[in-house]
Amino acid sequence: xxxxxxxxxxxxxxxxxxxxxxxxxxxxxxxxxxxxxxxxxxxxxxxxxxxxxxxxxxxxxxxxxxxxxxxxxxxxxxxxxxxxxxxxxxxxxxxxxxxxxxxxxxxxxxxxxxxxxxxxxxxxxxxxxxxxxxxxxxxxxxxxxxxxxxxxxxxxxxxxxxxxxxxxxxxxxxxxxxxxxxxxxxxxxxxxxxxxxxxxxxxxxxxxxxxxxxxxxxxxxxxxxxxxxxxxxxxxxxxxxxxxxxxxxxxxxxxxxxxxxxxxxxxxxxxxxxxxxx
Amino acid sequence: xxxxxxxxxxxxxxxxxxxxxxxxxxxxxxxxxxxxxxxxxxxxxxxxxxxxxxxxxxxxxxxxxxxxxxxxxxxxxxxxxxxxxxxxxxxxxxxxxxxxxxxxxxxxxxxxxxxxxxxxxxxxxxxxxxxxxxxxxxxxxxxxxxxxxxxxxxxxxxxxxxxxxxxxxxxxxxxxxxxxxxxxxxxxxxxxxxxxxxxxxxxxxxxxxxxxxxxxxxxxxxxxxxxxxxxxxxxxxxxxxxxxxxxxxxxxxxxxxxxxxxxxxxxxxxxxxxxxxxxxxxxxxxxxxxxxxxxxxxxxxxxxxxxxxxxxxxxxxx
Amino acid sequence: xxxxxxxxxxxxxxxxxxxxxxxxxxxxxxxxxxxxxxxxxxxxxxxxxxxxxxxxxxxxxxxxxxxxxxxxxxxxxxxxxxxxxxxxxxxxxxxxxxxxxxxxxxxxxxxxxxxxxxxxxxxxxxxxxxxxxxxxxxxxxxxxxxxxxxxxxxxxxxxxxxxxxxxxxxxxxxxxxxxxxxxxxxxxxxxxxxxxxxxxxxxxxxxxxxxxxxxxxxxxxxxxxxxxxxxxxxxxxxxxxxxxxxxxxxxxxxxxxxxxxxxxxxxxxxxxxxxxxxxxxxxxxxxxxxxxxxxxxxxxxxxxxxxxxxxxxxxxxxxxxxxxxxxxxxxxxxxxxxxxxxxxxxxxxxxxxxxxxx
Numbered sequence: 001x002x003x004x005x006x007x008x009x010x011x012x013x014x015x016x017x018x019x020x021x022x023x024x025x026x027x028x029x030x031x032x033x034x035x036x037x038x039x040x041x042x043x044x045x046x047x048x049x050x051x052x053x054x055x056x057x058x059x060x061x062x063x064x065x066x067x068x069x070x071x072x073x074x075x076x077x078x079x080x081x082x083x084x085x086x087x088x089x090x091x092x093x094x095x096x097x098x099x100x101x102x103x104x105x106x107x108x109x110x111x112x113x114x115x116x117x118x119x120x121x122x123x124x125x126x127x128x129x130x131x132x133x134x135x136x137x138x139x140x141x142x143x144x145x146x147x148x149x150x151x152x153x154x155x156x157x158x159x160x161x162x163x164x165x166x167x168x169x170x171x172x173x174x175x176x177x178x179x180x181x182x183x184x185x186x187x188x189x190x191x192x193x194x195x196x197x198x199x200x201x202x203x204x205x206x207x208x209x210x211x212x213x214x215x216x217x218x219x220x221x222x223x224x225x226x227x228x229x230x231x232x233x234x235x236x237x238x239x240x241x242x243x244x245x246x247x248x249x250x251x252x253x254x255x256x257x258x259x260x261x262x263x264x265x266x267x268x269x270x271x272x273x274x275x276x277x278x
Numbered sequence: 279x280x281x282x283x284x285x286x287x288x289x290x291x292x293x294x295x296x297x298x299x300x301x302x303x304x305x306x307x308x309x310x311x312x313x314x315x316x317x318x319x320x321x322x323x324x325x326x327x328x329x330x331x332x333x334x335x336x337x338x339x340x341x342x343x344x345x346x347x348x349x350x351x352x353x354x355x356x357x358x359x360x361x362x363x364x365x366x367x368x369x370x371x372x373x374x375x376x377x378x379x380x381x382x383x384x385x386x387x388x389x390x391x392x393x394x395x396x397x398x399x400x401x402x403x404x405x406x407x408x409x410x411x412x413x414x415x416x417x418x419x420x421x422x423x424x425x426x427x428x429x430x431x432x433x434x435x436x437x438x439x440x441x442x443x444x445x446x447x448x449x450x451x452x453x454x455x456x457x458x459x460x461x462x463x464x465x466x467x468x469x470x471x472x473x474x475x476x477x478x479x480x481x482x483x484x485x486x487x488x489x490x491x492x493x494x495x496x497x498x499x500x501x502x503x504x505x506x507x508x509x510x511x512x513x514x515x516x517x518x519x520x521x522x523x524x525x526x527x528x529x530x531x532x533x534x535x536x537x538x539x540x541x542x543x544x545x546x547x548x549x550x551x552x553x554x555x556x557x558x559x560x561x562x563x564x565x566x567x568x569x570x571x572x573x574x575x576x577x578x579x580x581x582x583x584x585x586x587x588x589x590x591x592x593x594x595x596x
Numbered sequence: 597x598x599x600x601x602x603x604x605x606x607x608x609x610x611x612x613x614x615x616x617x618x619x620x621x622x623x624x625x626x627x628x629x630x631x632x633x634x635x636x637x638x639x640x641x642x643x644x645x646x647x648x649x650x651x652x653x654x655x656x657x658x659x660x661x662x663x664x665x666x667x668x669x670x671x672x673x674x675x676x677x678x679x680x681x682x683x684x685x686x687x688x689x690x691x692x693x694x695x696x697x698x699x700x701x702x703x704x705x706x707x708x709x710x711x712x713x714x715x716x717x718x719x720x721x722x723x724x725x726x727x728x729x730x731x732x733x734x735x736x737x738x739x740x741x742x743x744x745x746x747x748x749x750x751x752x753x754x755x756x757x758x759x760x761x762x763x764x765x766x767x768x769x770x771x772x773x774x775x776x777x778x779x780x781x782x783x784x785x786x787x788x789x790x791x792x793x794x795x796x797x798x799x800x801x802x803x804x805x806x807x808x809x810x811x812x813x814x815x816x817x818x819x820x821x822x823x824x825x826x827x828x829x830x831x832x833x834x835x836x837x838x839x840x841x842x843x844x845x846x847x848x849x850x851x852x853x854x855x856x857x858x859x860x861x862x863x864x865x866x867x868x869x870x871x872x873x874x875x876x877x878x879x880x881x882x883x884x885x886x887x888x889x890x891x892x893x894x895x896x897x898x899x900x901x902x903x904x905x906x907x908x909x910x911x912x913x914x915x916x917x918x919x920x921x922x923x924x925x926x927x928x929x930x931x932x933x934x935x936x937x938x939x940x941x942x943x944x945x946x947x948x949x950x951x952x953x954x
Contacts, residue, residue: 331727377926378926378930381930382929382930385929385933387726387727388670388672388726389929389933391672391726391727391730392672392869392873392925392929393925393926393929393930395866395869395870395925396870396921396922396923396924396925396926396929397922397926398922399866399870399918399919399921399922399925400918400919400921400922400923400926401922402915402918402922403915403916403917403918403919403920403921403922404919406911406915406918407912407915407916407919411911411915521862524734524862527731527734528731528735530731531728531731535727563746566742566745566746567742569738569741569742570735570738570739570742573731573732573734573735573738573739574735574739576731576735577720577732577735580720580723580724580728580732581720581723
């Protein structure tokens with residue numbers, strides 16, 4: 001393919017510099033409580049995420065991990081507490097506003113657009129970055145066509161990065177599970193997020209797929225400097241790739257620290273292995 | 279100013295001034311409400327057990343009534359025709375299960391919904407092809423339904439109560455109680471509720487989906503036949519009734535798709551609401567607002583309570 | 597054999613994103629357009645133009661409109677007939693008020709009125725979905741039908757309650773009204789339909805089309821990647837209603853010549869929905885195939901038996917076509933939910949690899 005001379009600023013990842021130097025706090029959860037009816041999903045949870053770090057949230061089933069992510073990008077409104085993003089406090093935020101501020105997200109149960117091709121799915125992730133108006137779109141002429149091509153180039157970079165060139169034109173519904181997870185990551189990356197929320201990116205994968213996915217997550221983090229918040233059940237993975245870990249149990253934070261600190265924390269051991277109450 | 283008076287003052291003045299007219303309007307509304315509720319009941323039955331929003335329920339009403347009258351016109355005695363119509367509804371239930379539901383199992387709800395549009399057109403075509411499109415007279419007296427009316431005195435005037443309407447109300451109540459017993463007290467009812475909750479889970483504990491679907495579609499057919507008889511006795515039997523049958527949709531929105539009490543109360547609210555609206559406010563805009571007033575009631579309601587009167591609050595998950 | 601894309605390489609993204617990336621497709625479309633614009637008006641009979649081609653094109657446009665809403669955005673609407681009526685009646689009023697303005701401009705303007713009304717009735721779409729929305733659009737249908745009957749201003753206080761199309765000329769040639777020739781009306785309809793279809797194709801291939809499909813496939817995920825659901829849905833309502841409105845105006849001005857409220861009833865809404873389902877949800881080609889099939893069916897039923905010496909009464913024809921139509925809907929939903937358009941694609945795929953099975 002002929003490389004066109006001009007490159008687009010937007011198409012280039014925002015922080016292409018080799019990052020991995022942890023910055024200040026980019027996202028903070030402060031005293032968040034969330035309940036459905038009488039059920040407390042989260043009670044008074046606080047923690048922070050620093051720029052460029054890999055932050056894991058772990059905990060037994062039903063600990064409130066997914067709810068935590070849903071609160072962070074505005075899908076659920078917490079009853080109490082605030083989300084602080086780049087220093088601004090948000091009480092109630094709309095999900096599309098969170099996306100506009102730079103929060104990408106993948107889901108535990110894959111949430112792809114099943115009727116669309118892989119390419120269209122990832123292109124859809126760039127909707128926010130495309131600005132040509134309705135009438136130019138209607139004519140698909142001049143600026144609109146140029147914009148489409150520029151974004152296509154950016155999307156192709158992501159496709160290359162995640163090694164999914166061969167399924168570009170396949171409708172997502174026909175792909176196997178592991179590839180769907182990868183496409184979902186691609187769609188989130190297309191938004192060029194500064195914070196990426198990953199909900200069990202490796203659930204249900206075999207060992208090779210997990211290794212691939214780990215590699216991608218780490219590369220995203222290192223190469224683009226994207227801050228990553230992930231939920232994962234595989235302790236080996238969590239301990240290997242994350243900088244700091246939050247442990248939730250029954251909607252409460254029971255531990256917070258580096259993998260080593262968390263691993264030796266008595267409360268965490270109790271939560272996972274059970275404890276006899278005498 | 280004058281307009282505001284016409285909207286907010288004058289109708290109520292009329293109500294107080296002529297209480298007999300008010301009572302008559304209320305009664306008429308209640309009666310058509312009962313019939314709306316019966317159609318809605320058919321919807322709810324099928325929706326609960328198969329997750330199918332059966333748009334054809336209104337047409338099933340007409341189809342059943344048309345079959346009954348058509349058979350009678352071809353010389354079948356009234357009660358035999360009734361029995362034969364029940365057989366036809368059973369065959370219809372089997373046919374729908376075999377040819378439509380079974381091949382479409384596990385498809386998205388909206389696909390099943392659209393399939394029932396196809397069923398609607400199929401039944402219209404079939405019914406008219408066999409029995410002709412001309413309006414027919416319901417064989418109410420031959421089936422032993424009462425005719426004539428009572429006059430009840432209300433404050434200086436009187437109110438006319440058709441006997442057939444009273445019979446309709448009674449029959450409707452019997453059917454509701456019967457269905458309530460079927461749903462809540464029998465083994466079939468438990469299976470029905472299980473299927474309604476989750477097809478897969480019901481299958482895994484050995485409930486036969488096919489059987490359940492035939493049963494609910496037949497039950498809905500019986501409800502449709504009863505509705506058709508009552509409705510046919512008040513007007514003619516023809517596919518023009520189709521439009522009236524669509525009135526059951528706002529009823530469902532009010533009552534929620536899965537609630538039998540909701541269907542009944544929703545039906546009564548819509549019936550009374552549209553009669554009052556048409557009688558007291560209709561003349562302001564040129565009359566005939568009955569065709570859409572029910573939808574407006576339902577839409578306004580929907581904006582405040584999207585899950586219906588008796589529906590459960592929906593929590594979306596990801 | 598002839599349908600091979602081997603050897604056609606694309607060297608830019610623009611070429612890869614073209615409407616018809618394969619050379620043979622481009623040739624095919626060019627031939628079809630040539631036949632439609634040149635050969636058909638020269639050779640086709642008045643019956644063919646008036647009763648077959650013009651209505652198929654008009655309904656194909658309406659089906660395209662509904663397809664943008666239902667097939668692409670996933671919002672089921674039963675108000676199509678009403679929105680077409682808005683287009684028809686506003687075109688009639690515009691033609692009355694501005695007798696000297698080019699009629700084609702008026703037809704397109706009446707689409708804007710339909711778009712406004714459609715957007716208005718799309719407002720509840722944020723809070724309600726699925727069946728509930730279908731019922732809400734049904735409310736629009738009934739309300740609009742009522743307006744067409746009860747507001748005499750809309751039909752210039754005609755005693756008959758119907759609208760009669762006035763004669764309007766374009767470059768001295770009558771385009772609408774009783775004196776306009778079939779060929780002229782056909783060419784006008786064809787031009788409008790071709791242009792609007794091309795615009796729709798542009799729209800659905802770009803950002804807006806992807807946003808619509810994202811909302812259709814999973815609205816919550818769409819919101820989480822930054823798509824504003826409300827605006828996206830309302831835009832779909834507006835564009836869809838614009839197409840339906842233009843189709844409605846053309847229905848009256850270029851096809852029927854006069855119309856009453858019955859032309860825009862709930863039955864019309866259903867027929868157009870059926871065209872979309874049978875043609876293929878989410879396919880522009882499907883709208884044309886569906887319109888051709890559904891408009892063609894009664895014509896076929898009326899004329900085919902005559903060849904065998906049987907003549908059916910018109911009532912029987914109508915009932916039979918209802919029956920067949922109903923059965924077809926169910927069969928298509930079971931066998932091929934993506935409709936005729938998918939069958940066409942499968943056929944093309946077979947042709948591509950012929951004589952090998954794959």
